[in-house]
Amino acid sequence: MKAFKNPALALLGLCLxxxxxxxxxxxxxxxxxxxxxxxxxxxxxxxxxxxxxGQFSLGHAGFMAIGAYFSAYASTRWSFAPSxxxxxxxxxxxxxxxxxAAVAGFxxxxxxxxxxxxxxxxxxxxxGEIIRVALLNMDFVGGPRGLSGIPGxxxxxxxxxxxxxxxxxxxxxxxxxMHSSHGRGFLSVREDEIAAEAMGINTxxxxxxxxxxxxxxxxxxxxxxxxxxxxxxxxxxxxxxSVNAVIMVVLGGMGSMTGxxxxxxxxxxxxxxxxxxxxxxxxxxxxxxxxxxxVLMMILRPKGLFGDMELSDVWRKYVRRSA
Amino acid sequence: xxxxxxxxxxxxxxxxxxxxxxxGYTMVYGILKMINFAHSDVYMVGAFAAYxxxxxxxxxxxxxxxxxxxxxxxxxxxxxxxxxVIERLAYRPLRNSPKLNVLIxxxxxxxxxxxxxxxxxxxxxxxxxxxxxxFVIFSIGNVEVRSFxxxxxxxxxxxxxxxxxxxxxxxxxxxxxxxxxNPMVASLMGVNPDRIIAFTFVVGSSLAGVGSVLxxxxxxxxxxxxxxxxxxxxxxxxxxxxxxxxGGAVLGAMIMGLSExxxxxxxxxxxxDALAFGILIxxxxxxxxxxxxKYSVEKV
Amino acid sequence: MKNLFVAxxxxxxxxSGCTKKENxxxxxxxxxLTGSDATFGLSTNKGVRLALDEINAAGGVKGKKISxxxxxxxxxxxxxxxxTTRLITQNNVVAILGGVASGRSKAAAPxxxxxxxxxxxxxxxxxxxxKAGDYVFxxxxxxxFQGLVMAKFASENxxxxxxxxxxxxxxxxxVGLADVFSAEFKKRGGEIVADxxxxxxxxxxxxxxxxxxxxxxxxIYIPGYYTEVGLIAQQARQLGLKVPLMGGxxxxxxxxxxxxxxxxxxxxxxxxxxxxxxxxxxxxxxxxFKAKYSETPDALAALGYDAAKILVAAIxxxxxxxxxxxxxxxxxxxxxxxxxxxxxxxxxxxxxxxAVVIQVDGNNRxxxxxxTP
Numbered sequence: 001m002k003a004f005k006n007p008a009l010a011l012l013g014l015c016l017x018x019x020x021x022x023x024x025x026x027x028x029x030x031x032x033x034x035x036x037x038x039x040x041x042x043x044x045x046x047x048x049x050x051x052x053x054g055q056f057s058l059g060h061a062g063f064m065a066i067g068a069y070f071s072a073y074a075s076t077r078w079s080f081a082p083s084x085x086x087x088x089x090x091x092x093x094x095x096x097x098x099x100x101a102a103v104a105g106f107x108x109x110x111x112x113x114x115x116x117x118x119x120x121x122x123x124x125x126x127x128g129e130i131i132r133v134a135l136l137n138m139d140f141v142g143g144p145r146g147l148s149g150i151p152g153x154x155x156x157x158x159x160x161x162x163x164x165x166x167x168x169x170x171x172x173x174x175x176x177x178m179h180s181s182h183g184r185g186f187l188s189v190r191e192d193e194i195a196a197e198a199m200g201i202n203t204x205x206x207x208x209x210x211x212x213x214x215x216x217x218x219x220x221x222x223x224x225x226x227x228x229x230x231x232x233x234x235x236x237x238x239x240x241x242s243v244n245a246v247i248m249v250v251l252g253g254m255g256s257m258t259g260x261x262x263x264x265x266x267x268x269x270x271x272x273x274x275x276x277x278x279x280x281x282x283x284x285x286x287x288x289x290x291x292x293x294x295v296l297m298m299i300l301r302p303k304g305l306f307g308d309m310e311l312s313d314v315w316r317k318y319v320r321r322s323a
Numbered sequence: 324x325x326x327x328x329x330x331x332x333x334x335x336x337x338x339x340x341x342x343x344x345x346x347g348y349t350m351v352y353g354i355l356k357m358i359n360f361a362h363s364d365v366y367m368v369g370a371f372a373a374y375x376x377x378x379x380x381x382x383x384x385x386x387x388x389x390x391x392x393x394x395x396x397x398x399x400x401x402x403x404x405x406x407x408v409i410e411r412l413a414y415r416p417l418r419n420s421p422k423l424n425v426l427i428x429x430x431x432x433x434x435x436x437x438x439x440x441x442x443x444x445x446x447x448x449x450x451x452x453x454x455x456x457x458f459v460i461f462s463i464g465n466v467e468v469r470s471f472x473x474x475x476x477x478x479x480x481x482x483x484x485x486x487x488x489x490x491x492x493x494x495x496x497x498x499x500x501x502x503x504x505n506p507m508v509a510s511l512m513g514v515n516p517d518r519i520i521a522f523t524f525v526v527g528s529s530l531a532g533v534g535s536v537l538x539x540x541x542x543x544x545x546x547x548x549x550x551x552x553x554x555x556x557x558x559x560x561x562x563x564x565x566x567x568x569x570g571g572a573v574l575g576a577m578i579m580g581l582s583e584x585x586x587x588x589x590x591x592x593x594x595x596d597a598l599a600f601g602i603l604i605x606x607x608x609x610x611x612x613x614x615x616x617k618y619s620v621e622k623v
Numbered sequence: 624m625k626n627l628f629v630a631x632x633x634x635x636x637x638x639s640g641c642t643k644k645e646n647x648x649x650x651x652x653x654x655x656l657t658g659s660d661a662t663f664g665l666s667t668n669k670g671v672r673l674a675l676d677e678i679n680a681a682g683g684v685k686g687k688k689i690s691x692x693x694x695x696x697x698x699x700x701x702x703x704x705x706x707t708t709r710l711i712t713q714n715n716v717v718a719i720l721g722g723v724a725s726g727r728s729k730a731a732a733p734x735x736x737x738x739x740x741x742x743x744x745x746x747x748x749x750x751x752x753x754k755a756g757d758y759v760f761x762x763x764x765x766x767x768f769q770g771l772v773m774a775k776f777a778s779e780n781x782x783x784x785x786x787x788x789x790x791x792x793x794x795x796x797x798v799g800l801a802d803v804f805s806a807e808f809k810k811r812g813g814e815i816v817a818d819x820x821x822x823x824x825x826x827x828x829x830x831x832x833x834x835x836x837x838x839x840x841x842x843i844y845i846p847g848y849y850t851e852v853g854l855i856a857q858q859a860r861q862l863g864l865k866v867p868l869m870g871g872x873x874x875x876x877x878x879x880x881x882x883x884x885x886x887x888x889x890x891x892x893x894x895x896x897x898x899x900x901x902x903x904x905x906x907x908x909x910x911x912f913k914a915k916y917s918e919t920p921d922a923l924a925a926l927g928y929d930a931a932k933i934l935v936a937a938i939x940x941x942x943x944x945x946x947x948x949x950x951x952x953x954x955x956x957x958x959x960x961x962x963x964x965x966x967x968x969x970x971x972x973x974x975x976x977x978a979v980v981i982q983v984d985g986n987n988r989x990x991x992x993x994x995t996p
Contacts, residue, residue: 026712027738031705056423111608117422118358122562123607126600133597136792144795148729148751229704231730233795236700239555243430250427272705275694284656284695287438294431298424299416326837329862333829340827438657446661448850450881457861465836465863542826542854544882548659552824587830592819593792595830 007172014164022157030156031228032272037163038225039264043248044170044257045217050246051255051308052178053210054190055113056121059128060218060245065237066104066131067097067219068226069141072150075227090153090162094223101219102212104131109211113204128242135234146233150226163224170217171257177213178257186210190255251297253304258311263304328466330588331581336472338580340541342479343534344557345564345572346486350527353567354503355520357422360429361409363554364436365402365528369535370545371444372401374451383452391454391540399532406528410521440547448546451539471541478537479573482530486569489526499523503567559603565616574614578602647690648683648944650675650934651710652720653731658698659824662850663723663923666876667745668693669916670927671720674935677911684939692716696727703727707734717944718743720930723923725749725795732759739946741937741953745930746923748796753972758950760972762930762961763895766796769871770803770846772893772978772994777842777869778811780980780992781891785816787840789831789855791847792820800846800871816840821851828855832862842866848873849921853882860886867891875922880986888985893978894922895963897990908962919986922963929961 021030042060049057071093081089112123136144153159177183185206188196193203226232248267252259270293274286297304306314344366351359373394377383382390413432417425455474459467490496498519501509506516538553539545556579564575579599586598606614652671655664672691679688692714694706703722710716711734719735721728721744728747735742736756744752744761748769753759777783786808791797805815816838819831832855835843843859845852845868852874859868870892880887896905898919908928912920920928936959937952938944959966964976977995981988 028705028708028712031708035701035705050423056426112604115607115611118356118566119562119607119611121358121426122559123604126559126604129600130597133594137593144726144793144798145749145751146726146729146795149754225701229701229730230733231700231726233700233726233729235698235726235793246423247427247430250423254421254423271702272709275706275709278695279692283442284697285442286695287434287657287697288442291431291434291438295413295428295435298420298428298431299413302417302420302424326833329833329836330830333827333833337827337829441657441661446657446665448662448878448882450878467861467863469861538826543857544826544850544854546662546850548824549826551659552822553826584830587819588834592821592831592834596822 007168010171011164011168014168015161018157018160018164021160022155027156030160032268034156034159034163034228035225036265036268037160037167038221038228039244039248039268040167040261041163041170041217041221041224042245043252043260043264044167044174045214045221046245047249047252047255047257047260048174048177048186048210049214050249051253051260052183052190053186053207055207055210056117057124057211057214058121058239058242058246059108059124059126059131060214061237061239061241062108062128062131063101063105063215063218064222064225064241065135065234067094067101067222068232068237069135069147069222070100070219071097071223072147072226072232073141075151076147076149087153087158087162090227094162094166094220097223098216098220101222102216105212105215105218106208109208109215113207113211125239125242128237128239132234132237135237142233144233144235146231147226148231150230150232152227152230159228166217166220166224167261170220171261173213174217175257182206182209247294251294251304253306253308255308256304256306256310259304259306259309262306262311325465326588328463330584332466332468332472334581334584335577336475336580337584338560338577339472339476339479340534340538340553340576341557341560341579342573342576343475343482343537344531344553345561345576346479346482346569347527347530347534348558348561349564349566349569349572350486350523350530352561353569354499354523355414356503356567357414357425358429358558359527360426360554361432361436362527362531363550363557364433364440365405365409365550366531366535366538366554367440367545367547367550368405368436369398369402369528369532370451370539370549371440371449371547372532373398373536373539374449374545377452377454386453386456388455390452391536394452394454395533395536398536399529402528402532402535403525406524406531407521410524415517415520437547437551444547446547448544451543451545453543454536454540475537475541478533479576482533483569483573486526490569495519495522556599559599562613563603563606565613568613568615571613571615578614646687648685648687648938649690649692649714649716650718650720650931651707651714651716652691652693653696653703653706653710653727654693654722655698655724655727656693656695658696660698660724663746663848664696664698666921666923667723667927669912670745670920670924670929671931673908673912673915673924674928674931676915678932678935684935689935696722698724698727700726700730703731704734707731711735711738711740716740717938717946718934718949720745720927720934721747723747725752728752729755732756735759739950741934741946741950743930743934743953745926749799750973757954757972758946760953760968762933762963762966762974763926764872764976764978765973766799767803769893769978770800771807772980773800773844773846773869773871773891774804774807774811774813775994776891776893776980776992777808777844778813781842781867783813783841785814785838785840787817787835787838787843788815788819789828789835789843789845789847790818790820791823791851793822793824794847796871796873797846797848801844804844804846821847821855823848823851825851826854827858829858829862832859832864836862836864840866842869844869846871846873849876849879849882853879853887856883856886856890872922874983875981875988877919877921877986880983883983887983890983891991892981892983893994894981894988895925895976895978897979897981898988899990902960904960905962925962929959929963929966932961933959933966
C-alpha cells in the first residue's frame, strides 16, 4: 500500500485544484488547462524515448492519432456500462486506446529502432505520416471529415479529474521505471550504446520497451484529446504536432519529468497568452514569436529549462541555498 | 505502353525537381551532419525574391533566356545571403550543442520563415512570372517531351556534376571534406571551419535559389508554405540516396519521383504520400545508410 | 526578470477580457489567418469586415456600433475550439461567425451551442456541421447540393457519358462534393471511369492526369480550390486532355485565371452568384469590394459578407441581445436578399438557395445557367 501513497496524494491534490479551478476560472481557461493536461502526457511520454533513452522520435503524433481514433470510434459505437458508471467505460476505452497505440508502437519500433540518430527520426516521421494518410483514406472513421460527436466527460471537473488521473499514472509509472533496472538500461543506451552492449544489455530491446511504453501514453493522450475536443480529424495529427511534442521535451530539459510538465504548460499557454497581441496589431504574430523564442531558447539555454534535473533539485540548488 | 512512357517522363521530371532541392539538403548534411529544415523555406524566400524582383524591374511578362538567367542570379544571391545570416545567427552559436538542439533550432528557423512569410508576403498564392515559353521538343504519338522538363533535368544533373567537381577537384572542396571528417583536425591543418561551413551554406542555399526559379517556371504558383511538402519529399529523397552523398541525392530523388508516379499509375493515388515513405522505410531497414551512403560501424 | 515576463504573459489574457463597452455590440469571428488555409480565411474575413463597415457607416444596429473581434485558428481544430471559447467567455460576444473549413466548425460549433451563443458559418459545407444543435446556422450550400448541380449540368447540358473525378483527399469539402457527384452521376446513367485523388499543397498532378487520359473521359470533375485547380488545368492541357473540367465554388477567384491562364478558359464551375448579375445587391457588393481591397471578391468573401449581413439583420430584429432572441430571429431568416442569392434558412438551419453554373472566360465569369434545389 505504501507504494501508492505518493500517487494517491498527488491525485488528491490535483483533484482539489480541479475543484478550486472549477469555481474560480471561466470555461476558456479551463479548456486551455485541459489541453495542457494532454500536452503533459505527450511530453512526459516522449521524454521517455527522447530524453531518457536518447532515441530521436518524430512520429509521436501518429500514436496519438491511433489512440484518439480508437477511443473516439469506440465511444461513439459501443456502450457497455450503465450511465452511472460511464467513467469506468471511459477509463476502459482510454486504456484500450493506449494499448492499441502500444501495439502500433511495437510494430513500428521493432524494425526502425535498429537505426540511429537522424535516420530513426526520419523513419518515425515517415510512420507518423503513413498513419495520417491511412486515416485520411479510411471511410469508416470519416476520412478527412473525421469523427464528430465524440462524447465528453460532461463537466470540467470530471474532465480535469480524468486527465489528472492519467497524468499521475503516467508520471509515477515512468518515474518508477526510471528508478528500476529497466530505467538504468534506458539510461545506459542513451549514454553509450556500445558500452551498454558490452555490459550485456540488449539495446534494441531496451529501445523497443521504452518506445512501446511511450506510445501507450501517447495513445492515452490522444484519447483524452478526442474526448476534450469532441471532434477529431487527421489534420490534428500532422508532422507539426510531433514537432511540438519534441519541442516540449527539449524545452523542459531532456530527461526531466517535471521539466516536461512545465514545458508542456508553457507551450500550451504561450500561444493563447499572445492572443491579445493579435487583437491589438490585427495580424497574427504568434507563430513568429513562438519560433523566434524557440531559437533563442536553444541558443541561450541549450539544456532546456531544467537540464536533466527535476523541479525539486532546482528548488534545492537555487532557492533554498539563497535563502 | 504509351502511358507507361508518359509516366516515365513525368516521374523523371518530378524527380529532377526533387533532386534540385535534395542537393541542398545533402550538401549541408554532408559537412555539418545536421538536417537543415530551413532549407525548403530558403527556397520559398528565393521564389518570392525572384517574383518581386521581376515585378520591380518589369520583366514579369517578358519570357526569354535573359529573364530566366536574371531571376536565377537574383534568387541565388538572396538565398545565399539568407543562408549566411541563418548560419551566423542561429546555427553557429550551437556548433557544439547536442544534435537535437540544432534540429529544433532548424525547425524554429523554418517556422519563423514560414510564418513571417505569411505576414510579409501575404498568405494568398502569387503567380510566378512567365520566365520562359514552354514548348514541345519532340513527340511520339501521345507522348511529348517538353522543354521545361528537359531544362530542369539538365540543370539538376549539371548542379550535381558541379558539386562533385567542387568537392573532389578543388582546394576548398578538400577543405570541406576535411571539416566533414573532423573539424578539429581540419582546423589544425590551417582550415577555418567556420568559413568552410559558411561557404557550404552559401552553396546549398544558392542551389535552393536555382531550384525555386525553375520550380516557379514549371509550376507558376508560389505561396509562403510552398516549401513544406516539397522540402519534406526532397529531404526524404536525400536520405534515401544516402544523405551526404551528392550522387545519392539525385538517385534518391529520381527513385522518389518515379515511385510516386508509378504508385499513382498502377496502385492507388490516395496512398501516394504514404507509399513514398513506405519505400523509404523499407530501404532504410535493409540499407541503414541509404542506397549510396557508407555504413560505418561505430568503433570505440 | 524572466519570471516577471512569464507572469505578465499569464495575466495578459485575463486583462484583455475587460474591453467591453456599453455602446457596442461585439461579434466574434474565428478564422484561419495563418496556416495552410489562410488564403481562404483571409478572404472570408475581408467579406465580413466589409459588411460590418457598411452597417456601422449606416449607423449600426439598435443605435449601437458593431465591433468585430477576429481570432486566428492557424488552421487547427483545437485552436478553433479555444478561440471560440475565448470569444464567448473573455470577449462576451453576442454571436460568432465561424471559419471556412467544416472540420474547424465541427470543433467550434458544439461549444457555441453549449454556451447558447448563435453560430453562423459562412462556408462550412459538410452536412454534419449544423447538427451540432439549434444555435448553429450556415449561409452556404451543403455538399450534396453542389455535387448534384454539377452532375445534373454534366449529364443534361454537357451530355457527358463518362466522367472522371480528381478530388483533394485532404479536404472534406472536396471529398463531400466528389462523393455526391459520383452517386448522382451514376444515377443519371453516367459512368465514372476514374476516381483519383491529390492532396492540397501538391504541385504535380501529371501522374493522375495521365491515368485519367488513358480512360478517355468526356469531362473531369475537380471539386478542389483554385490554388491547385489552376495548375491541374495547365498540366491537363499539356498532356493533351482537351475535355471540359468542372468544379465547385472553390474555383471562384481571380487567381484561378492568373495561375491557369488559357488552360482554364472555357471550363465550368458551380457558384453562388455571377458577377454578370444585374441584381443591385451583387453589383453594389462587387463595386464596394473592389474599392476597398482592389480585387474581385471570391466566393468565400461573398459568403462572409452574407453571413455577417444575415447575422446583423437578425440582431436588429431581435427584441434584446440574448443568445436565444438572436437565435430565434436567425431561424426566421427568409428570402434574405444576399449577394449569394435569396437566402432562406430551413428547419435544419441550412441555407436554401439556387446555384449558378459559371464558365471561365479570361478574367470574366460567364453566366451559363441557374439550377434551383
